[in-house]
Amino acid sequence: DVKVTQSSRYLVKRTGEKVFLECVQDMDHENMFWYRQDPGLGLRLIYFSYDVKMKEKGDIPEGYSVSREKKERFSLILESASTNQTSMYLCASSPLGVTSGSTHGTQYFGPGTRLLVL
Amino acid sequence: AQSVTQLDSHVSVSEGTPVLLRCNYSSSYSPSLFWYVQHPNKGLQLxxxxTSAATLVKGINGFEAEFKKSETSFHLTKPSAHMSDAAEYFCVVTRGLTGGGNKLTFGTGTQLKVEL
Structure with missing residues (x-):
């Protein structure tokens, strides 16, 4: 089974702190994603990476950065946390994009990190 | 651009009755569509x-969805709800391949409540 793990389930930080959220996958997937989930808004893509050291902005990258130094690990960084970044953060991974087949469109999600910024 | 609209933010059914969760899509090309489920305190699961094969798609736990191009819909159904079906459901469309990634666009979610 694919396993995607996130370093913390719950996190409380103060405004202005630098925050690191870590995600590790064990299936040698090329693609990794960071989303935030807010009530009534669904999941919104922050950043994704399709290879080591490669990254691409998603829909809401402002206030975030990412790092992918190893294939299995994808980190989300909040340079200076703000209260509007209080949210559930979800990491996902998937095999390299294909147009069809059993893995098409399938992403494997971690359990999420609920971040509260005070 | 590809998008999905989930028509109900909350749906409540009695156990043993049918479930209908509605989703409409918008796409400039033939889309791939998905339903993901998120049980409380658990990760999302496909x-x-x-993916353009059979228009009636069967999934896990007795759920199925029908792709209707004429109605631009992909509604999720189940003949008989079970208490364990209580969860949040997301309708999802692929955006296509960019930079090798298979990015997804999620709907805003439908919270399904199942009552005794």
Whole structure:
């Protein structure tokens, strides 16, 4: 089974702190994603990476950065946390994009990190 | 651009009655569509997917969805709800391949409540 793990389930930080959220996958997937989930808004893509050291902005990258130094690990960084970044953060991974087949469109999600910024 | 609209933010059914969760899509090309489910305090899980093969797609736990191009819909159904079906359900469309990634666009979610 694919396993995607996130370093913390719950996190409380103060405004202005630098925050690191870590995600590790064990299936040698090329693609990794960071989303935030807010009530009534669904999941919104922050950043994704399709290879080591490669990254691409998603829909809401402002206030975030990412790092992918190893294939299995994808980190989300909040340079200076703000209260509007209080949210559930979800990491996902998937095999390299294909147009069809059993893995098409399938992403494997971690359990999420609920971040509260005070 | 590809998008999905989930028509109900909350749906409540009695156990043993049918479930209908509605989703409309907008796409400039033939889309791939998915339903994901998120149980409380658990990660999202793929329920089923449509990728231009059969228009009626069967998923896990007795759920199915029908792709209707004329109505631009991909509604999720189940003949008989079970208490364990209580969860949040997301309708999802692929954006296509960019930079090798298979990015997804999620709907805003439908919270399904199942009552005794």
């Amino acid at each position: 329920l089923l997917k449509y």
